[in-house]
Amino acid sequence: MRLIVARCEVSYSGRLNAFLPESTRLLMLKDDGSVLVHADAGGYKPLNWMTPPTVIEDSGDLVVVRKRAGRSEDRLEIKLVEVLSDVRHDMGEAAALEKDGVERDLQLLLAADPTHVEEALRLVKREWPTDVGPVDLMCRDADDEWVAVEIKRVGTIDAVEQLSRYLDCIRADPSRAACRGFLVAQQIKPQAVALADSRGITCVEVDLAVLRGEREPELTLFAF
Numbered sequence: 001m002r003l004i005v006a007r008c009e010v011s012y013s014g015r016l017n018a019f020l021p022e023s024t025r026l027l028m029l030k031d032d033g034s035v036l037v038h039a040d041a042g043g044y045k046p047l048n049w050m051t052p053p054t055v056i057e058d059s060g061d062l063v064v065v066r067k068r069a070g071r072s073e074d075r076l077e078i079k080l081v082e083v084l085s086d087v088r089h090d091m092g093e094a095a096a097l098e099k100d101g102v103e104r105d106l107q108l109l110l111a112a113d114p115t116h117v118e119e120a121l122r123l124v125k126r127e128w129p130t131d132v133g134p135v136d137l138m139c140r141d142a143d144d145e146w147v148a149v150e151i152k153r154v155g156t157i158d159a160v161e162q163l164s165r166y167l168d169c170i171r172a173d174p175s176r177a178a179c180r181g182f183l184v185a186q187q188i189k190p191q192a193v194a195l196a197d198s199r200g201i202t203c204v205e206v207d208l209a210v211l212r213g214e215r216e217p218e219l220t221l222f223a224f
Helices: 101-112 157-171 190-198
Strands: 002-013 018-029 035-038 048-050 055-058 062-069 072-088 122-128 135-140 146-155 180-188 201-205
Touching: 018 072, 035 072, 048 072, 101 122, 101 135, 101 146, 101 180, 135 157, 146 157, 157 180, 157 190, 157 201, 180 190, 190 201
Parallel strands: 146 180, 180 201
Antiparallel strands: 002 018, 002 072, 018 035, 035 048, 055 062, 062 072, 122 135, 135 146
16 A cells, blocks of 8 residues: 655546645555545545546656546546655555454345345355455346345445445446445435435345344335
């Protein structure tokens, strides 16, 4: 990973246009092609970012990050006015995120019977790898189309963003361009449902006790 602290200007063009005037920022350039621009405020969220696959061009005082987006191109240009620090770190082999007990149980149970998510759904692979991490379940539906399923204990806006990044990577392959996304959780926050709906992602709430066979469902699983 390369970490640059610099006074810089940042401009983004593509699906929309954005500009950050000159200021001191932290730039993170990851080996997987991710590029993130951070300020010293705003919490953990970057001011701007690009997810892989990307092409990074570095001419010394200008870093250009390009990514194909359908027929167009997203472009992030970072003009380095003054570099205060520029270091590289070997992060070693990335370890998979360890899910908590509930999420792990949900994943195993839904992998065994994905029809709890959608009728006629069948599992292709657990922990399907993408450039930004593994999606929990990759499945096929009744029409043999691809379906990506992300499983959480509680579905939040961050979970929707995570699944959106997975879908961007999966759909980059033309053979999976129509891949649908499902966010599955015991509880899904209303704000997450609204964001998911705006992105064409389906939300499904499931009951762990029902999946385990510990009690009968009161009704069919509730889908938003």
